[in-house]
Amino acid sequence: MELNIVWFVLIAVLYIGFFVLEGFDFGVGILLPFLGKNDTERRAIINTIGPFWDGNEVWLLTAGGATFAAFPHWYATLFSGFYLPLFLLLMALILRGVAFEFRSKDDHPLWRSTWDWIIFGGSLAASLLLGVAFSNLVKGVPIDANMQYVGGFFNLLNPYALLGGVVAVLVFTLHGAIFLSLRTSGDLLDKARQAANRLWLPTVAVSLVFVVSTYFATDILTHLGVNPGPIPVLTTVALLLSGWFARRKHEGWAFAMTALAIAATFISVFMILYPRVMISSLNPAWSLTIDNASSSPYTLQVMTIVAVLLVPVILLYQGWTYWVFRKRIENKPEGLTY
Amino acid sequence: MEPLILARLQFAITTVYHFFFVPLTLGLSVLVALMETLYVRTGSEAYKRMTKFWGKLFAINFAMGVVTGIVQEFQFGMNWSEYSRFVGDIFGAPLAIEALLAFFLESVFLGVWIFGWDRLSKGLHVTAIWLVALASNVSALWILIANSFMQQPVGYELLPEGGVVMKDFPALIFNPNIWYQFPHTVMAGFTTAAFFVMGISAYHLRRKNETEIFQRSFQLAATVGAITSVLLAMNGHSQAQHMVQTQPMKMATAEALWETADPASFSLFTIGDMQERRDVWSFRIPRVLSLLAYNQISGEVKGINDLQAEYEAKYGPGDYVPPAIIPYWTFRIMVGAGFALVALAIYALFLVMGELLQQRPIPLKLYTLAIALPYLANTSGWLLTEVGRFPWAVFGLVKLDDAVSPNVSAGMLWVSLIGYVIVYGVLIFATVYLLAKYAKAGVGAVSPETLREEKEQVPSLAGVNG
Numbered sequence: 050m051e052l053n054i055v056w057f058v059l060i061a062v063l064y065i066g067f068f069v070l071e072g073f074d075f076g077v078g079i080l081l082p083f084l085g086k087n088d089t090e091r092r093a094i095i096n097t098i099g100p101f102w103d104g105n106e107v108w109l110l111t112a113g114g115a116t117f118a119a120f121p122h123w124y125a126t127l128f129s130g131f132y133l134p135l136f137l138l139l140m141a142l143i144l145r146g147v148a149f150e151f152r153s154k155d156d157h158p159l160w161r162s163t164w165d166w167i168i169f170g171g172s173l174a175a176s177l178l179l180g181v182a183f184s185n186l187v188k189g190v191p192i193d194a195n196m197q198y199v200g201g202f203f204n205l206l207n208p209y210a211l212l213g214g215v216v217a218v219l220v221f222t223l224h225g226a227i228f229l230s231l232r233t234s235g236d237l238l239d240k241a242r243q244a245a246n247r248l249w250l251p252t253v254a255v256s257l258v259f260v261v262s263t264y265f266a267t268d269i270l271t272h273l274g275v276n277p278g279p280i281p282v283l284t285t286v287a288l289l290l291s292g293w294f295a296r297r298k299h300e301g302w303a304f305a306m307t308a309l310a311i312a313a314t315f316i317s318v319f320m321i322l323y324p325r326v327m328i329s330s331l332n333p334a335w336s337l338t339i340d341n342a343s344s345s346p347y348t349l350q351v352m353t354i355v356a357v358l359l360v361p362v363i364l365l366y367q368g369w370t371y372w373v374f375r376k377r378i379e380n381k382p383e384g385l386t387y
Numbered sequence: 388m389e390p391l392i393l394a395r396l397q398f399a400i401t402t403v404y405h406f407f408f409v410p411l412t413l414g415l416s417v418l419v420a421l422m423e424t425l426y427v428r429t430g431s432e433a434y435k436r437m438t439k440f441w442g443k444l445f446a447i448n449f450a451m452g453v454v455t456g457i458v459q460e461f462q463f464g465m466n467w468s469e470y471s472r473f474v475g476d477i478f479g480a481p482l483a484i485e486a487l488l489a490f491f492l493e494s495v496f497l498g499v500w501i502f503g504w505d506r507l508s509k510g511l512h513v514t515a516i517w518l519v520a521l522a523s524n525v526s527a528l529w530i531l532i533a534n535s536f537m538q539q540p541v542g543y544e545l546l547p548e549g550g551v552v553m554k555d556f557p558a559l560i561f562n563p564n565i566w567y568q569f570p571h572t573v574m575a576g577f578t579t580a581a582f583f584v585m586g587i588s589a590y591h592l593r594r595k596n597e598t599e600i601f602q603r604s605f606q607l608a609a610t611v612g613a614i615t616s617v618l619l620a621m622n623g624h625s626q627a628q629h630m631v632q633t634q635p636m637k638m639a640t641a642e643a644l645w646e647t648a649d650p651a652s653f654s655l656f657t658i659g660d661m662q663e664r665r666d667v668w669s670f671r672i673p674r675v676l677s678l679l680a681y682n683q684i685s686g687e688v689k690g691i692n693d694l695q696a697e698y699e700a701k702y703g704p705g706d707y708v709p710p711a712i713i714p715y716w717t718f719r720i721m722v723g724a725g726f727a728l729v730a731l732a733i734y735a736l737f738l739v740m741g742e743l744l745q746q747r748p749i750p751l752k753l754y755t756l757a758i759a760l761p762y763l764a765n766t767s768g769w770l771l772t773e774v775g776r777f778p779w780a781v782f783g784l785v786k787l788d789d790a791v792s793p794n795v796s797a798g799m800l801w802v803s804l805i806g807y808v809i810v811y812g813v814l815i816f817a818t819v820y821l822l823a824k825y826a827k828a829g830v831g832a833v834s835p836e837t838l839r840e841e842k843e844q845v846p847s848l849a850g851v852n853g
Contacts, residue, residue: 128468130794139458143454277436355488359487367495
C-alpha cells in the first residue's frame with residue numbers, strides 16, 4: 050500500500066480518537082454549570098475528566114503535527130485558510146485548559162465561578178468550531194489553483210456547517226452526560242442520567258437532519274472516492290441505541306454507542322474526502338489530494354517507522370490510565386483531589 | 388503595519404511567552420522527581436511534603452506551558468503557510484515525533500501523578516513524575532531539532548521547483564547545532580528551576596518557616612544550580628564559537644563588529660549608528676573577541692559590512708543585516724545574567740556547605756530577587772537566536788518575506804495579535820498570583836481547602852490531597 054494512503058488513514062484515526070476521547074470531556078465541560086449546583090459537585094464533575102482531558106487533547110496536537118509532517122500543503126492551506134475559527138479554537142483550548150488547573154487554586158467564589166464558566170464556554174466553543182470546520186471540509190471551500198484558500202471568514206459560516214457545529218455540540222454533550230453517568234455516584238449520577246435522557250431525542254433528531262443534508266450539501270453521491278455505504282446511517286442507529294441503553298441503565302453500552310456514533314461520523318467524513326484532503330468548491334482539479342499535498346516518500350517512510358513503533362505504546366499507557374481511574378467519583382469534599 | 392511585521396511580532400510575543408514556562412518545566416520536573424525519589428527511598432514525610440509543595444507550583448506552571456504550546460504548533464500553518472509548504476517535508480517530522488514521543492507521555496503521566504497519590508503504589512507514582520520529566524526534556528530535544536534546521540540546515544535537498552525535501556533523517560537529528568543548543572536549553576531550564584527553588588526557599592528561611600524542608604530544598608537546588616550554571620556558561624561559550632562558523636552575521640551584530648578584524652576586539656559597550664553602520668561611541672577590549680571565537684589571541688572575525696557584501700554576491704541583492712540593537716543588547720544581557728547566575732549558584736553552594744544559610748539574611752533576600760535573572764537570560768537568549776537569524780526563516784534557504792501566509796490579511800493578524808495579548812496578559816496575572824500565593828503559603832498549603840483548615844486551626848491534613 051502507498052504510504053500516503055497509510056498516512057491519510059492514520060490522520061483519520063488520530064482525529065477519530067480525538068473526537069471520541071475529547072468529545073466526552075468537552076461534553077462534561079458543557080454540562081458543568083447545569084449539573085454542578087454547588088462547589089463540591091462541580092469539583093466532582095471536573096474530577097471525572099481530571100486525569101484524562103490533557104491526554105485526550107494531545108490527539109488533536111498529534112493530528113496537527115502528523116498533517117504537517119505527512120501533508121504539508123494540507124496543513125498550510127487548512128491552517129491559513131481557517132484562520133479565525135482556528136484562532137478562536139486556540140483561545141478556547143488555552144482558557145479551558147488553564148481553567149481546569151486554576152479553578153480550585155483559590156476559594157473566592159468569583160474566581161471559581163469565572164473559571165467554571167470558562168470551562169463551559171471553552172468546551173462549547175471548541176465543539177462548535179470543530180463541528181463547523183469539519184462540515185466545511187466535507188462540503189468544500191474556495192481554494193484556488195495555487196492551493197490557497199480564497200474565501201473569507203463568513204464563507205465558513207454557511208447553514209450546513211453551522212448545523213454541523215450544533216450537531217457536534219449536542220453529540221459531545223450527550224457523550225459527556227453518559228460518561229458522567231459512568232463515573233459519578235449519588236445525586237450526580239441521577240442528574241447525569243437525567244441529562245442523557247433529555248438530550249437523547251433532540252440529538253438524534255438534529256443529527257438525522259444533518260446526515261440527510263449531507264447528501265445535498267456535499268458531493269457524496271457523485272464523488273468517486275470511497276463510498277461510505279451504510280456508515281452514516283450507523284451514526285444515527287448508534288445514537289438511537291445509546292438512548293435505549295441509557296434508559297435501561299446500561300451505561301457502558303450507551304457510552305460505547307455514542308463513541309461508535311462519533312467514530313462512524315468521522316469515518317464517513319474521511320471516506321467522503323478520500324482521496325482529497327481539502328475539496329475546492331471552485332474547481333475539482335484544484336482540490337488538495339493525498340498525492341499533490343503529501344511529503345516525499347522518504348519522509349513518509351521515516352514517519353511510518355516512528356508511528357509503528359510509538360502508537361501501540363501510547364495506546365497501551367493511555368488505556369492503562371483509564372483503568373487506574375476507573376472508580377466512580379464520590380461526591381464528597383474529603384475524597385476529592387483538588 | 389504590513390502582515391510580515393505583524394506575523395513576526397506575533398511569533399515573538401507568543402514564543403517568548405511560551406518560553407516563560409518551558410524552562411521551569413524542564414528543570415522543576417526533575418527536581419520534583421528527585422524529591423519524590425528521596426521520599427520513596429527514605430520514607431521521610433518531610434520529602435513527601437516537599438514533593439507536594441514544589442509539585443503544586445510545578446503543575447501551575449506546567450499547565451501554562453502546555454496550553455501556550457498549542458499555539459506554537461498551529462502558528463506555522465496559520466501565519467507562516469509558505470514556510471510550512473517550503474520546509475514541511477523536513478520540519479513537520481520532528482514536530483509530529485515530538486507529539487508522539489513526548490506530548491502524550493507528559494500529559495498522560497502528569498494526570499496520573501496529580502490524581503494518583505492514593506491510587507498507585509509509591510514506586511509507580513514516582514515513576515509517573517520521572518516520565519513527565521523525561522518527556523518534557525525529550526520534547527525540548529525534538530523542537531530544538533526542528534529549530535536547529537532553521538539555524539543550520541542539514542540533510543536536505545533543494546528541489547528545482549522550490550521547496551526542500553528530507554534526504555537524510557539521521558543527519559537532521561544529529562545536526563551539529565543541536566549538540567550546542569539542546570544542552571544549553573536544558574541546562575538553562577535546570578538553572579531556572581534551581582533559582583526558582585532557591586529563591587522561594589530563601590523567602591521561607593528568612594521567616595524561619597519550616598526550616599527543615601526549605602533548607603533541604605535550598606540544598607538540593609544549590610547543588611543542581613551550581614553544576615548546571617557552570618555547564619551552561621561553558622556550553623554557551625562553545626555555542627558562540629559554533630555560531631561564528633555557521634552564522635557569522637549573528638555574531639557580528641551581537642558584537643557590533645562593522646568591519647572584519649584580525650585580531651578582533653570585544654565590545655564592552657557600544658552605541659552604534661545602524662544606518663551608517665559605524666560606532667558613535669564604543670569601548671572595546673583588544674583581541675578578546677578573537678580569543679572568545681577561537682580560544683587564541685588572534686584570528687579573523689568577519690564584520691557586518693563584509694558579510695553583507697558576501698551575502699549579496701551569494702544570495703542576490705537585499706538586506707542581510709539583522710536589527711543589530713537587539714542581538715547586541717540581548718547578547719550582553721544574557722551573558723551578564725549568566726555570569727551573575729554562576730556566581731550566585733557557587734556562593735549558594737558555599738553557604739550550604741558551610742551551614743551558613745540561617746546566618747545570612749541579606750544573601751537570602753538576594754536569592755529571592757534572583758528568581759527573575761534566569762527569565763531575563765532565557766528571553767534574551769532566544770531573541771538573540773531568532774532575531775539574529777534575520778532575514779532568514781531557514782538560514783540561507785528561505786527568507787522571512789517568502790515564508791509568511793499570503794492569504795492572511797493584516798486585519799486578521801491584528802485580531803489574533805490583540806486576542807493573544809489580552810488573553811496572555813490576563814493569564815500571566817493569574818499565574819503569577821497563584822504561584823506567589825502558593826509559594827508564600829508554604830508547605831502546609833497544598834490546596835485552598837487546607838488553607839481554610841489551617842485558618843480554622845484544624846491541624847490534620849487527612850483526606851485532602853493533591
